[in-house]
Amino acid sequence: MADFTRAGEPGQKHDFRLVATDIDGTLINSERLLSQRTISVLGAVPVPVVLVTGRPLRWLEQLNEQLPAPLPAICANGAVIYDPHTDEVLRTETLSREVLVDVVRRLRDAVPDVSLAVEVEDGRSFLHESTWPRLWVDQRVRVIATPDELTSVPAVKLLARSMTADPDDFLELVSKILGDTAEATRSSSSALVEISATGVTKAAGLAWFCEREGIDAEQVVAFGDMPNDIPMLAWAGHSVAMGNAHPAVRAVADECTATNNDDGVALYLEKSFNL
Template identity: 60%
Template sequence: MASPPPRLVATDIDGTLLGDERTISPRTAATLERITAAGTPVVLVTGRPIRWLQLVYDQLTAPLPAICANGAVVYDPVTDEVLRADPLAPELLAEVARRLRAEVPDVSFAVEIVDSRQMRHEAHYPLRWDADTDAIRAIESPEELAAVPAVKLLARADGEQDPDVFVRTVAGALAGLAEATHSSYSGLVEISAAGVTKAAGLAWYCARHGIDERDVLAFGDMPNDVPMLTWAGRAVAVANAHPAVLEIADEVTAANTEDGVAAYLEKVFPSV
């Protein structure tokens, strides 16, 4: 007997929904539009901050709700409202930074603040994306790093870092204090408050809408997706996924560059 269709579709963005040029293909955009128009909600579940969502929304017919900052922020783009936020408190930020500086002396930090609408970074922290926007500013003292709550702390170390090794180092230093994960191969470690993951943010959203995890279909590609994929009733990895994701996924679809999410959804919703 065929399994019933999911009641909600959750998908990571970078490396999963988007191609390597950070674009959504017309096929993928059309598939998402058909599914949502027929009544199945689609939720973006991402490590991205709110301020990076517009690039995605510009490629869709209508914006989709988003769980941002690896589960720390639940965002309604229609009303531009943050429905839920789980930040690291200033005192916790200070302790996390202290432990990591002791463990990794050349570490540098940035914090996502104001529900991830702004970022503050240490002077030597390497910026990769929106370095020239008004929302980004260098801090003037180490104390400023922990001046306000942050939905995510970002950590980099000087030189080439194996991301899997680096995240294990960070997680070991912060055991029981905070969550550490990564979503890229650039050596960036993303730190959230204890218990804050993509799974936790998505679970809160689904509970709010009366949807059980068994009825959720989720797509992902990187270690920060593992909690969500483990929680969801059906977990699908794109073919380009990190080995940790391929290991726990129920199924594997085509790569992000081959419209893997759309190809899978077309089979699940053939009549949409």
């Protein structure tokens, strides 16, 4: 059952003009699938729906295959904004080579077991060190030949992994190491930190998209479950945490809905739009 809190009765009328939703742990279930209920609701919502995700551009394929039509997407935690109808990247914010070199040096000096990878070519390709766990086979994913290759081109995201650290402690450590040189966040249940250029967050990407569409923050409802969603939830006029959300996410959200496995986003939208 949904746990609606802090914003009155569920189903109260809101003047939402845009729905912004995370994907993993939010819109899809633990099997990485959209339920039929969620698919139906997304098709019935009378306002635009935008995906705001830590996923790279290439990982949209598995979601779009389940949808009647692809949705606009803000990828890599705000670094890449993509229009699926024109197959066009509208905006990219990258970590420069100079910043990458600096950040990689700091991480290698401070974290003995760190393993690193980068999202490049707007998130269409992924380069990683040999120590990075290879969880899938994809021609767009490859191991680097030399350490310098990791910083050879600008990246939309740098990823740092520790096999021994606590996930929250590792994020705190990396954030201290970086200072104001870059943005650090996490969306994984493991000790995996995602690093973006300074100022790049889900909130910044969504704000750019909404300004382009003439939509104010107060007209946006946003859904999320992990720390990388916090800037977006704080920016949006109305924020909803999933029932399975990280405690820090629940703490900043206006309301909490059901879990991703219980169609929390669909349930909330049905009530909000009287679907």
